[in-house]
Amino acid sequence: MLMCLTANHRNTSFEMLEKLSIGAPRAAGILVSDSVAISGAVVLATCNRFEAYLEIDDSLAADSAAAMENSMQVIGLASGVDAEELRSSVTVLSGTDVAEHLFAVSSGLESVIVGEDEISGQVRRSLAQARIAGTTSSGLERLFQKAANTSREVKSQTAVGGAGRSLVRLGLELASSRIVDWSSSRVLIVGTGQYAATTVAALRDRGAEDLTVFSPSGRAAKFALRLGLTASTNLVTALAAADVVITCTASEAPVVSAAHLVAGDRRIVIDLGLPRNVDPDVSTITGIELLDLETISLHAPLEELSATRDARALVSSVASEFAASTTEQQLTPAIVALRSHVFGLLEAEITRAHSRGDEDGRIEAALRHLTGVLLHTPSVRARELARAGDGQSFSDAVTALFGIDAVSETATQLTRDNLSA
Known part of the structure; x- marks a missing residue:
C-alpha cells in the first residue's frame, strides 16, 4: 500500500518547510531500516514542498496508522520539529490518492507557479537519490516512473507548462x-x-x-x-x-x-x-x-483555468488507470495460486488417463481444453473486480472455494519453477 506525507506552500509555513528540507531527507533510511511495515521511502524536498512517499507491506497494512505515527516521530526528530506541530502541518494521503497527487505534483499542477519547469526534474532526482540510499521499492519505482511519463504527457497534450515557467x-x-x-x-x-x-x-x-x-x-x-x-x-x-x-x-x-x-x-x-x-x-x-x-x-500568477482543468482531467485518468493496474498486480498471487492448483489436478488426471490406455491423447487434449475454458472466466472476473476496487473478494473466493492460501501457494510454485529451471 502506498502512502504520502505532504507539507507544502498551501498548508505549511515556509519556516516549517525550511526545517523539513534540512533534516527530513535523512529520515528515509531510518524509516526503511527501523520499521517492519515500511518497505520503501522516497523523499521529495523542494523550495515549496516536503513530501515522503512510503510503501507499506500489504501483509502489515493494518499497522499503517502505527507506521504513520512512527514516521512523524522520525521526521520530526530529524528536522528538529515537534511531532505534534508536524502532525498539524502534514496531510496524509493513502491508496489511489497518492498516485494522483504525485502525478499532479510532477506535472507542476501543485506548484506556486502552475506548470513550472523544474519540478519534474526534482521528482526524478528524488527517486535517483532513494536508489543510491537503497530506500526505494518496486511499488515506488512504478509510481515515480509513471509520474515522469505523466508529466511529459501533460506538457505535450495540454497548454499547461509553457516554456519558462519557474x-x-x-x-x-x-x-x-x-x-x-x-x-x-x-x-x-x-x-x-x-x-x-x-x-x-x-x-x-x-x-x-x-x-x-x-x-x-x-x-x-x-x-x-x-x-x-x-x-x-x-x-x-x-x-x-x-x-x-x-x-x-x-x-x-x-x-x-x-x-x-x-x-x-x-x-x-x-x-x-x-x-x-x-x-x-x-x-x-x-x-x-x-x-x-x-x-x-505572493506574486504568483493565477492559473489559466481551462488549461489547468484539462491537465487535471488527464492526471486523474492516468491515476485511475495506474490504480487499476496496480490492483490487478496485487491479485497476481491469487490468480497464480488458482491456476497452479487447477493445473496440479489436471496433471494428476492426465497421468491417470494415460495409465488407463489413452494412447492417442484424446482424453488429455479434452482435459486441457476443458481446464482452459474453466479458468478463462475467473481470470476475466479477477481483472474486472480489481478495476472495480473489489479485488479482495476474488482472493477471498479462491480461499473459500479451494482452500488455497494464495501467498504460500505462489511461493511454493515459484520454488518448484526455480528448482526445475
Whole structure:
C-alpha cells in the first residue's frame, strides 16, 4: 500500500518547510531500516514542498496508522520539529490518492507557479537519490516512473507548462520593475547547481551579460568555465561589485548576511534557496531590497483555468488507470495460486488417463481444453473486480472455494519453477 506525507506552500509555513528540507531527507533510511511495515521511502524536498512517499507491506497494512505515527516521530526528530506541530502541518494521503497527487505534483499542477519547469526534474532526482540510499521499492519505482511519463504527457497534450515557467523567472520579473536595463547590470549568482544553471539561462534571456558566480563549496571556476561566466573566490568583494545578487545553493545555513554587505548603492538580493541562503537581517542594510521565496510566491500568477482543468482531467485518468493496474498486480498471487492448483489436478488426471490406455491423447487434449475454458472466466472476473476496487473478494473466493492460501501457494510454485529451471 502506498502512502504520502505532504507539507507544502498551501498548508505549511515556509519556516516549517525550511526545517523539513534540512533534516527530513535523512529520515528515509531510518524509516526503511527501523520499521517492519515500511518497505520503501522516497523523499521529495523542494523550495515549496516536503513530501515522503512510503510503501507499506500489504501483509502489515493494518499497522499503517502505527507506521504513520512512527514516521512523524522520525521526521520530526530529524528536522528538529515537534511531532505534534508536524502532525498539524502534514496531510496524509493513502491508496489511489497518492498516485494522483504525485502525478499532479510532477506535472507542476501543485506548484506556486502552475506548470513550472523544474519540478519534474526534482521528482526524478528524488527517486535517483532513494536508489543510491537503497530506500526505494518496486511499488515506488512504478509510481515515480509513471509520474515522469505523466508529466511529459501533460506538457505535450495540454497548454499547461509553457516554456519558462519557474520561480527563477518570476523572481526576475519582479526585479525587472526596479531594473531599467539588464544588459548593463552586474549580476552575482551564488551557487553552482541545477537551479543556478537555470538562473543563468533566465538572465541571458533578459539580456544580462555581466554575470559572476561564487560557490560556497569552491566549484565556481568549473561552473564558470562551462557556462562562460566570471568566477569569484571572494564573496564580500563579489557582493560589493554586484547590482543584483541571486542565491540558489543547497547550503543548510545562510551564505549571505548583513555582515557581508555595507550600506550604499541600491542593490536587489533575490533568495531562491530553501533553506534560505540569505539571512533576513540583510533587509536592514540601507539600499538593500530582499526578495525571498515567500515574497515571490505572493506574486504568483493565477492559473489559466481551462488549461489547468484539462491537465487535471488527464492526471486523474492516468491515476485511475495506474490504480487499476496496480490492483490487478496485487491479485497476481491469487490468480497464480488458482491456476497452479487447477493445473496440479489436471496433471494428476492426465497421468491417470494415460495409465488407463489413452494412447492417442484424446482424453488429455479434452482435459486441457476443458481446464482452459474453466479458468478463462475467473481470470476475466479477477481483472474486472480489481478495476472495480473489489479485488479482495476474488482472493477471498479462491480461499473459500479451494482452500488455497494464495501467498504460500505462489511461493511454493515459484520454488518448484526455480528448482526445475
